[in-house]
Amino acid sequence: MNRRASVAVFVPHIGCTHRCSFCDQRTITGSQSVPHAKDVAYACERAIECGADLKNTEIAFFGGSFTAVPREYMLELLEAAERYVKKGFRGIRLSTRPDAVDGEVLGILRDFGVTSVELGAQTMSDEVLRLNERGHTSEDVVKASELVKSYGFTLGLQMMVGLYGSSPEKDIYTAERIIGLEPSEARIYPTVILKNTRLGELFLSGEYRPYAINDAVALCARLLDMFESAGISVIKLGLHSSTDVEKDMLGGLYHPAFRELCESFRYRSEMECQIGADKYATFTVPSRELSKALGQKKSNIEYFRSKGVEVRIIPDPLLSGHHINRQTEDN
Numbered sequence: 059m060n061r062r063a064s065v066a067v068f069v070p071h072i073g074c075t076h077r078c079s080f081c082d083q084r085t086i087t088g089s090q091s092v093p094h095a096k097d098v099a100y101a102c103e104r105a106i107e108c109g110a111d112l113k114n115t116e117i118a119f120f121g122g123s124f125t126a127v128p129r130e131y132m133l134e135l136l137e138a139a140e141r142y143v144k145k146g147f148r149g150i151r152l153s154t155r156p157d158a159v160d161g162e163v164l165g166i167l168r169d170f171g172v173t174s175v176e177l178g179a180q181t182m183s184d185e186v187l188r189l190n191e192r193g194h195t196s197e198d199v200v201k202a203s204e205l206v207k208s209y210g211f212t213l214g215l216q217m218m219v220g221l222y223g224s225s226p227e228k229d230i231y232t233a234e235r236i237i238g239l240e241p242s243e244a245r246i247y248p249t250v251i252l253k254n255t256r257l258g259e260l261f262l263s264g265e266y267r268p269y270a271i272n273d274a275v276a277l278c279a280r281l282l283d284m285f286e287s288a289g290i291s292v293i294k295l296g297l298h299s300s301t302d303v304e305k306d307m308l309g310g311l312y313h314p315a316f317r318e319l320c321e322s323f324r325y326r327s328e329m330e331c332q333i334g335a336d337k338y339a340t341f342t343v344p345s346r347e348l349s350k351a352l353g354q355k356k357s358n359i360e361y362f363r364s365k366g367v368e369v370r371i372i373p374d375p376l377l378s379g380h381h382i383n384r385q386t387e388d389n
């Protein structure tokens with residue numbers, strides 16, 4: 059299977075009529091300047107020079123609320139991207155707010171070759187939406203999701219974990235509601251507390267307390283399982299590793315390899331269920347998954363050893379995806 063790739067163009071904060079409690083897109087995206095058509099062209103030309111597999115590469119506008127930017131500016135970026143769709147790029151992907159899509163703008167996006175629309179749902183709890191000053195409701199997410207799909211776009215939904223006023227139960231509820239909307243893809247962003255945000259103030263005043271990182275890893279491992287079991291691809295779990303975020307964060311749920319921690323936790327939980335009261339167990343996993351199954355610095359092996367259980371994990375090149383088999387001779 060060919061891997062999808064994207065040429066990312068960040069559109070920080072443009073189109074946002076207000077600031078959500080947790081957001082500082084300039085830090086998250088590492089982008090300070092406003093991109094224009096020439097920047098889109100430059101990014102695409104670089105991808106061509108580097109030998110990108112164009113038919114599997116989308117031009118992606120991330121960061122702000124793409125469909126809420128001034129219309130002239132939106133068209134400038136779309137026209138620039140469309141030229142490269144005509145040169146063989148797979149299509150255009152963008153992210154926006156659920157209350158910033160309607161039939162008129164979706165029609166424009168379709169005409170320009172947009173293939174994927176991601177909506178920032180963040181949470182399906184109306185109380186948590188309000189507390190974090192999102193400015194839209196869960197019903198907006200439902201309506202926008204249905205509209206995006208009805209126009210034939212690939213729908214992606216983004217959720218956050220551990221927002222101000224949320225709880226693990228509310229995060230699981232959000233995942234259930236999002237799964238019910240049947241997106242093709244999801245992104246899960248554990249909340250990171252950035253300087254110069256309302257959330258930062260709440261954290262410093264003691265009013266907001268983030269989850270412990272280990273609890274967040276266990277929760278996100280469960281969410282990952284929920285989405286994948288429903289056939290929804292989780293294309294991002296955790297903020298990308300970034301020196302800007304590390305420099306500007308006050309706390310919260312950040313780890314440069316957050317997804318790997320979650321996937322390792324998931325393997326550990328599955329092994330634990332299968333081991334039961336046994337003292338030895340051997341598992342096979344896909345070769346590509348071996349480091350996740352072992353855990354960072356073999357932490358899963360050490361975890362079982364501390365409980366008096368010897369576990370062996372053998373890579374199997376014939377397996378793929380997320381997979382674990384217990385060897386029968388141990389049973």
Ligand code: SF4
Pocket residue numbers: 071073074076077078081082083121122123155178
């Ligand atoms: S709508 Fe998105 S980009 Fe705009 S402030 Fe909120 S989270 Fe940030």
